[in-house]
Amino acid sequence: MTNQEAIELIGGGTNGEQEQYWLDLGCGTGTFTEALATVLPAHSNITGVDKTTNSFRRK
Known part of the structure; x- marks a missing residue:
């Protein structure tokens, strides 16, 4: 899944300011987590959890 596909999947599920x-x-490699970070309002918080360590690295 690409970042853009994940953003489209989220759709309007993050409405509000x-x-x-x-x-x-x-969270795996963080595709969905990054998509959330793109569409959420400022100062939102996302916690990504995965059983595999180092699968998602913060950028």
Whole structure:
């Protein structure tokens, strides 16, 4: 899945202007996590969790 496909999958599920808190279970390489970071309002928080260490590196 590409970042753009993940953004389209999220669609309007992040509506609102207040900060939001998300938990991405099984984040893998972080495609969905990065897509969330693209569409969430400022100061939102995303926690990515995966059973494989170092699968998602913060940029």
